[in-house]
Amino acid sequence: MSLAEVFERVAGPGAEVEFAAYDGSKAGTPGSPEVKVTVRSRTAVGYLAQAPGSLGLARAYVSGHLDVDGDMYTALSRLAKAQRLHHSVPERLSMLAELGGPSVLLRRVAPPPQEVRVSRWWMSGRRHSMRRDASAISHHYDVSNTFYEWVLGPSMAYTCACYPRADASLERAQEHKFDLVARKLALTPGMRLLDVGCGWGGMVMHAAKRYGVSALGVTLSEQQALWAQRAIKEAGLEDLAEVRHLDYREVGEGDFDAISSIGLTEHIGKAKLPGYFGFLRDKLRPGGRLLNHCITRPDNKGPARVTGGFIYRYVFPDGELEGPGHIVSVIHDSGFEVRHLENLREHYALTLAAWCDNLDARWDQAVAEVGEGTARVWRLYMAGSRLGFERNDIQLHQVLAVKLGEGGRSGMPLRPNWEPPDS
Numbered sequence: 130m131s132l133a134e135v136f137e138r139v140a141g142p143g144a145e146v147e148f149a150a151y152d153g154s155k156a157g158t159p160g161s162p163e164v165k166v167t168v169r170s171r172t173a174v175g176y177l178a179q180a181p182g183s184l185g186l187a188r189a190y191v192s193g194h195l196d197v198d199g200d201m202y203t204a205l206s207r208l209a210k211a212q213r214l215h216h217s218v219p220e221r222l223s224m225l226a227e228l229g230g231p232s233v234l235l236r237r238v239a240p241p242p243q244e245v246r247v248s249r250w251w252m253s254g255r256r257h258s259m260r261r262d263a264s265a266i267s268h269h270y271d272v273s274n275t276f277y278e279w280v281l282g283p284s285m286a287y288t289c290a291c292y293p294r295a296d297a298s299l300e301r302a303q304e305h306k307f308d309l310v311a312r313k314l315a316l317t318p319g320m321r322l323l324d325v326g327c328g329w330g331g332m333v334m335h336a337a338k339r340y341g342v343s344a345l346g347v348t349l350s351e352q353q354a355l356w357a358q359r360a361i362k363e364a365g366l367e368d369l370a371e372v373r374h375l376d377y378r379e380v381g382e383g384d385f386d387a388i389s390s391i392g393l394t395e396h397i398g399k400a401k402l403p404g405y406f407g408f409l410r411d412k413l414r415p416g417g418r419l420l421n422h423c424i425t426r427p428d429n430k431g432p433a434r435v436t437g438g439f440i441y442r443y444v445f446p447d448g449e450l451e452g453p454g455h456i457v458s459v460i461h462d463s464g465f466e467v468r469h470l471e472n473l474r475e476h477y478a479l480t481l482a483a484w485c486d487n488l489d490a491r492w493d494q495a496v497a498e499v500g501e502g503t504a505r506v507w508r509l510y511m512a513g514s515r516l517g518f519e520r521n522d523i524q525l526h527q528v529l530a531v532k533l534g535e536g537g538r539s540g541m542p543l544r545p546n547w548e549p550p551d552s
Contacts, residue, residue, distance in 0.1 A: 132168055145207045164199040164207060175238040187439040191505045192241040201512035202485060209516065243502045245446040274356045276499050277329070279491040280484050280507070285329035285356070288392040288422065289477040289525045293549075299483040302476070305549060307335040310389055312547035313469070313529050314418045315540075316340040320386040323347075323412060325377040326393025330357030330370070337369035345382065347375040377408070384414045394423035394456065398449050402456075406463035415534035419465060424477075425524045426450045444510045453526045465530035468541055473525045474518050481515035 133154035147165040148157040157166075168174070173194035177185040189195035197204050281287055282299050290302035291309050310332060316322065318341030324332045327346025330353075336342040348354050354374035361370045377393070388409050397405045409419055429452040441448060453470065461467050488495060488508060495504045517523045531539045 132174070146204060164197070164204040166204065166208075167196045167198070168194070169196060170194045172238055179238055184439055184442070187443065187509060188238075188240055188244070190509060191243055191443070191502050193501065193505070200489075201508050202482070202515055205512055205516050240442075241502055243506050244442045272503065273499050274329075274352050276495055279495060279498075280487050282483075282487060284331055285360075286331045287328055289424075289473055290480045290483075291473060292476050292479050295479065299480065299487075302480065302483075303331070304335070307332055308339070308549040309547065310391065310420050310422065310527075311336055311340055311342075312549055313420050313527070314387040314389065315547075316342050316387060318342070321345075321384070323380065323382075323385045323388045325380075325388065325390050325409070326396070327353075327357065327372055328392070329353050330360060330372045332389055332391060333357070333370045333372060334361060334364060334366055337366045338364065342369065342387075344370050345380075346370075346372040347377050347380060348372065349374070349376060380412065383412050385412050386414060386417050388413060388417070388419045389422070390419070391422040392424075394421060395445065395448050395450060398447070399451060399455075402451070402459045403463060406460050406465070410464045410532055413532045415532055416538065416540045417532050419460070419528075419530045419532070421456070421460065421528045421530070423456070423526065424450055425453045425456060425526045427521055427524055428452050429455055439513075440510065443506050450523065453524065453528075456526065457528060460528060460530050464532065466533055466539060467528060467530045468539070469527075469529040469545060471527050473527065474521065474523075477525045478515050478518040481511050481518065485511050485515065 131154035132150035132152050133148055133156035144157055145164070146157045147155070148167075149155050149165065150168040151170055168189075172192070173189035176188040176192070176194065179185060180188065186195065190197065277285065277287065282303075284300055284303035286303040286306070289306070290299060291306035292302040293305050297305070314322070316336055320340075320342045322333075322336050322342045322344040324336075324344060324346040327333055327348050328350075330346050333344040333346035334357075336344040346357065348357075351374050354372050357372035361367060361372065364370075390409070394402070394405070406419075406421075413419065453472070457467050457470060485508070488504070488511065492504065495507075514523070518525070531541060533539055
């Protein structure tokens with residue numbers, strides 16, 4: 130059996146992609162130049178045998194033994210449609226065995242070096258301890274600030290934007306997101322804001338510059354902190370804005386007027402969520418507000434953590450996603466009153482599309498900066514995530530909560546008044 134025949138049986142004859150393999154066989158839609166999948170070596174087959182499904186394909190692609198020419202999002206979309214023709218794991222293994230005999234199933238192929246294995250010393254220790262969290266964050270965020278500048282654009286915001294219009298630019302949408310958070314928190318001059326997991330300081334600088342707020346941001350990424358500190362100085366915001374390389378659990382100050390948590394909850398872990406939100410509650414003054422912005426899953430069925438998957442092994446080690454209902458319940462049970470919830474799922478798909486375009490536009494420079502394997506991880510993960518948000522496999526929720534004051538006073542408006550103007 131040729132590789133082309135295996136491709137047609139696994140992907141289905143309706144896959145609108147070209148397929149070529151090192152054995153000279155071809156399959157798929159002839160003359161379709163938009164997407165072409167090329168299996169370059171027997172090692173790719175070994176990866177598929179070792180881990181049938183998406184992980185094996187990811188390993189083959191990241192290592193360069195399988196190539197995707199054309200738009201990655203389009204490729205994943207078309208192959209995913211064809212995958213509705215389901216083949217069981219034993220059936221797939223049988224097809225692979227026909228290609229190379231028992232050896233293709235038995236020969237161990239080492240995963241690419243970009244894959245995180247918890248047996249490594251720097252990812253050992255108790256899950257979500259300070260040391261292990263620092264290692265997990267460093268794996269993803271301490272890649273290269275230059276690389277992130279190319280992918281994220283001038284805002285350096287690595288979280289879901291909020292698009293006032295579908296045709297808005299990425300920069301406009303990120304500014305709109307920061308302003309939405311500021312308005313939900315009712316920021317006014319003289320207030321004190323704590324931004325946990327602050328990244329490159331986008332929210333901190335927005336709050337200081339636009340609202341006259343004294344803003345403190347903390348991040349576990351040393352490269353993020355250094356970049357943010359330099360940006361704050363260049364913007365002349367040192368009197369109001371500060372970013373520290375610090376675990377949120379080590380913040381000593383308290384009595385903040387508002388707290389923003391934008392893209393951090395995913396790294397906390399289900400077991401740690403009550404302590405996390407309890408810690409944030411204790412950092413707020415009575416009447417202070419919390420805005421929690423995080424990726425969620427559409428239900429609470431099954432485990433929050435998928436240890437064998439591509440995202441866990443290559444992108445967010447120790448990451449855990451919860452359903453919005455669980456997040457709201459924990460916030461509520463931690464002493465907050467939850468006042469507002471919204472899903473920005475489609476906005477994240479638009480955000481990822483813009484990031485993918487940015488990476489493709491600087492592909493050669495990105496490969497030179499971080500290496501081809503890492504650049505391939507990003508290309509695959511961002512395109513796949515875009516597809517996940519579009520299909521409702523994953524979601525993005527903002528939850529607004531308040532620490533009630535004396536007599537149950539919330540200080541909240543009778544109706545939401547925070548939607549920023551479309552300008």
